[in-house]
Amino acid sequence: MTTPADDSSQNPRRPRAEDFVPGRPVLFRDATVLTMDPAIGDLERGDVLVRGERIERVGQGLEAPGDALVVDCSGGILMPGMVDTHRHMWQTALRGLGADWTLSQYFVFYYLNWGKIFRPQDIHAGNLLSAVEALDAGVTTTVDWSHGLQTPEHGDAAVEALRSVPGRFVLAYGNLLGAPWEWAGSPDFRAFVTRNFSAPDSRDDLLGLQLAFDVTGDAAFPEKAAFEAARELGLPVTTHAGVWGATGDDGIRLMWDHGFMTPDVTYVHSATLSEDSYQRIAASGGSVSVSTESEQNAGQGYPPTWRLRRHGIPVSLSMDTSVWFSADLFSAMRATLSADRAREHLEAHAAGETVVHHRLRARDVVEWATIGGARTLGLDDRTGSLTPGKRADVVLLRNERNPAMFPLLHPYGHVVFQTGRADVDTVLVDGRPVKYAHELVGVDLGRARDAVASTVSYARGTLGEEAWQESMAPEIPRTEPISNPYTYSEYRGEGVAVRQEES
Template sequence: MTTTPPAAGRPILFRGATVLSMDPAIGVLEGGDLLVRGERIEAVGRDLPAPADAEVIDASGGILMPGMVDTHRHMWQTALRGFGADWTLSQYFVFYYLNWGKIFRPEDIYAGNLASAVEALDAGVTTTVDWSHGLWTPEHGDAAVEALRAVPGRWVLAYGNLLGAPWEWADSAEFRAFVDRHFTTRDDRFGLQLAFDVTGDANFPERGAFEAARELDLAVTTHAGVWGATGDDGIRLMWEHGFMRPDVTYVHACSLSEDSYQRIAASGGSVSLATESEQSAGQGYPPSWRLRRHGIPVSLSMDTSVWWSADLFSAMRATLSADRSREHLEAHADNETVAHNRLRAEHVVEWATMGGAKALGLDEVIGSLTPGKKADVVLLHNDRSPAMFPILHPYGHVVFQAGRGDVHTVLVNGEVVKYRHELVGVDLAAARSAVASTVDYARGEIGEPDWAACLSPEIPSAEPIANPYTYAEYRGEGVAVRGAGDGG
């Protein structure tokens, strides 16, 4: 195995991997090869002949899979990584929507996006939807674009403004000028969506934002089924006004009625699950167990690094575990037991790859290791890890055994962006410096008392449940204990 990254422009042949193609016609290949030429996958099979000028990567003992797709990540918040680890959803809303969202400057959007983009590639996430709802001026949007274009991944900017009314900003001259600046031509490397939520107001003010999306031929992504914020009324209004279309992504979709799930299924829309978020923040129980019953397409996402991890290994693991937990709870409530798991490891790997590609309308381009598709490829290979052998159940290994530290090589569009666990052509030092500046600035703007209060929210007091088996009169110093020192 070579120690330097493959030279640009030369074919790349991965040799001897366990190939998870995510293509039903190819399936899983043990001891499989994959040949990349230019931007595309040229061949998948066993014992492929190596072109004379090919760079050959020994992938034996590793797993080769498509690049993963995250369909909902608030990348701009990455500069405050982990800051809200103990927040509830309401504390998140208070911090960003009410108190501090407007302190973030364009350069802070840039810093968060840059760090998040680098982190995504490092973890094998080759396509990310930047759910960028911190763009309260066009200059903030310009900064988001600049950061994403600086990192060689595949991106979709979901433009949003949590401090503004979507029916106003989506139809403004300033936003149209932004679109003209950056998206006159569109390609599969950098896309645009509209990101906004539907509150359920009977007047349906969001109509204007949907009409703007339709006029600009843009998909919509919306936080739906978030307990106490967006619910069935929003879904009903979208349905009644004709805005539930196949290109709408419903993020979370937890706290919804059966009727709302039926409408999503009938319209051909998809749901982006962010299970770590849903389990922790309180949007509702992760709904994969309900989505499966309605046949609703699913993709996976990580939401925000201000709370949670930012890799899809965590998303796959959490989603599979949450789904199975719910199956067990439902069965136990009926005094039954689960004899067979319905959701399998293969399914969540599919959601993390082809599921995301389909949600973005890119399934003819990426999402599987199919000859002719763009070469977004991830090699999991780590001889230093005792958890990377043996590989007996490849899908299960990806979900329950592997992690971001096992990502050996990453290709985006045929370009090597990570090799032998090291990023290639990415200025990590610049990202660290930008983030450090944002942290210093934000901390100064917020002030030390509020910074400390946000970092460590107060824990409400709670009375313990009375225990009838606790006998306080037998506790304390000087209480004789039968059998101690009395010969008994």
């Protein structure tokens, strides 16, 4: 039996990838349009006209300009490109290695033992593959939480990889093996910023910069110097907060007391904080990036959306790292909705009650994955919704060969529960097609595959076969608790004992 070709090759109503010519208008016709713009709403049999880098019109029955390329989207969902606000892209080079790790085992592998072996070319390889797969899954904007940048040369490699892929990225510069109060203010880091982000054409719409570091809770607050460096450079800060055994309320209090809790700070995970800390985040206008698959599997704490909602704290979604978890936001949306509802049900059952109406709806998590992420990054004036005048970051979900793609009755529920990366038909970034008819466009996947293969070979050889095999199920002695994974600091906090189940 012959496998049918992609529907675009058999369907004369669909143009070819080469028909997308720079400057030629593109009209997406007859889609279920989820604009994520409350002023426009959702449209059945809706149209979106893209001209150049921007969305020009959104409506129904739009007239196609004479030279327009018309894409028939019937049976499909048209939505904004998704936004991932926290992804350790460099770790993609070891995809799946830590499927059975706990957070403690992750710390042992990267923070204590093997994070230091990554060379600049390994950072480049992981970033390259991660950037490509983000676009393939309809994630048009990704924060590269790049805490493997031991030297500015590692940073240069990260930037080079991100600039070589036609997506929208934010490099969150970090170094898990170095003290942030030292590297953030160093001449070498300043030279890196000047070299990569100070030229007239370098700080563009497709690559931004943040600082990424954590606050240990040391009363001396050495991280103050890193916050001051970020403020001097005009850079947002993203930090792992509320992570069991690593960061907690002391760090939040120190940030608050010293005036560094501002609207441009992103708190990642935030799963084990007190009510006081959540109130401080809410009062300061900060936002939280939730990585539900990570929090559920690794042990940072229970995914906190049920608490964030009570405080009105803005939420965005992220997948954390594919050394463990899924590398797409469909999984993130599904896991987040399920975790929030599970908590709501369990609390009701404990009180002898029954939940009869879900507070968190499918639309909410789609919003968190799109315009919510854009707001977190301060990019909501450019992306995150299908709004005329915004950049054309557009995703078409359509797959005529997937029986789960019809009937299309509840579009938000369909995105969250029925759809996956294989259903991403078309992706535009800044009006440029990077995926069409289920195939990547203008992206060299083979180059990324070869680069990662080289890194895997190097890492396996450097670790040695015994350590390589043990890394898939590493043992942590019961008698040696991990009190703090940050090797650059003598501060150890109260310590967290490691629990191992009896066999």
